[in-house]
Amino acid sequence: MRKPILAGNWKMHKTVAEALVFISELSKLIDGAGNAEVVVCPPFTALYPAKELTKGAIKLGAQNMHWEKQGAFTGEVSPLMLKEAGCEYVIIGHSERRQFFAETDASVNNKLKAAFAYDLTPIMCVGETLAEREAGDTETVVEGQVKQGLSGLTAKQVAAMVIAYEPIWAIGTGRTASSDDANAVCAFIRRTITTLFGSGCSEAVRIQYGGSVKPENISELMGKSDIDGALVGGASLEPGTFAKIVKY
Numbered sequence: 370m371r372k373p374i375l376a377g378n379w380k381m382h383k384t385v386a387e388a389l390v391f392i393s394e395l396s397k398l399i400d401g402a403g404n405a406e407v408v409v410c411p412p413f414t415a416l417y418p419a420k421e422l423t424k425g426a427i428k429l430g431a432q433n434m435h436w437e438k439q440g441a442f443t444g445e446v447s448p449l450m451l452k453e454a455g456c457e458y459v460i461i462g463h464s465e466r467r468q469f470f471a472e473t474d475a476s477v478n479n480k481l482k483a484a485f486a487y488d489l490t491p492i493m494c495v496g497e498t499l500a501e502r503e504a505g506d507t508e509t510v511v512e513g514q515v516k517q518g519l520s521g522l523t524a525k526q527v528a529a530m531v532i533a534y535e536p537i538w539a540i541g542t543g544r545t546a547s548s549d550d551a552n553a554v555c556a557f558i559r560r561t562i563t564t565l566f567g568s569g570c571s572e573a574v575r576i577q578y579g580g581s582v583k584p585e586n587i588s589e590l591m592g593k594s595d596i597d598g599a600l601v602g603g604a605s606l607e608p609g610t611f612a613k614i615v616k617y
């Protein structure tokens with residue numbers, strides 16, 4: 370049985386002070402809220418200050434990292450630094466990173482390997498653009514991202530990680546994929562993992578859906594066979610709203 374995982378990707382939102390208020394409010398709201406894993410991914414600046422507050426039910430994740438431990442990479446943050454700051458998770462290859470910061474499947478692959486080397490659990494994001502979906506290329510695009518992103522990893526590593534299917538046309542648009550469409554691609558990703566790493570691995574790996582997830586659509590999405598959680602953007606910024614998603 371895969372443990373559900375609900376993660377909030379705050380993107381470039383919240384100061385340290387705002388992050389601390391959010392986490393203490395969320396902690397109260399989700400107290401005893403079942404067995405789902407709850408992760409918040411604040412900006413880098415708020416990670417370490419949030420560490421103490423997230424010791425209970427809430428886990429901490431980062432939104433990106435470099436793959437090297439240290440070095441002359443101005444503006445970058447290393448996996449070692451994230452680990453020390455209290456992170457257990459790290460989002461890798463979000464479509465905004467791919468689109469605005471030139472991330473490629475090759476850099477995603479380097480970062481995944483680095484995450485495992487530093488005992489961080491990666492949440493690898495994949496997903497197609499609207500043009501790719503309309504051209505009928507969703508599976509080809511997602512399969513390529515999965516194959517190249519996971520290249521050289523072991524079945525044990527892949528079984529322990531999280532993959533987030535985030536169709537780009539559904540991110541921040543209010544246009545959620547239908548639960549059937551989202552589940553179909555998540556099931557396709559799982560079949561791809563079976564082919565690459567075997568059925569033990571594909572049965573264990575957790576696959577999230579992301580893209581305009583809200584309190585109103587979370588239960589239906591979570592009711593689907595191949596959706597094990599959600600990666601939530603806009604609706605993760607207000608504690609009451611995110612708590613409703615967590616308690617779907």
Ligand code: 13P
Pocket residue numbers: 378463535539540541542543579580581582600601602603604
């Ligand atoms: P929204 O929930 O705002 O559509 O963002 C989804 C997302 O990009 C999460 O990583």
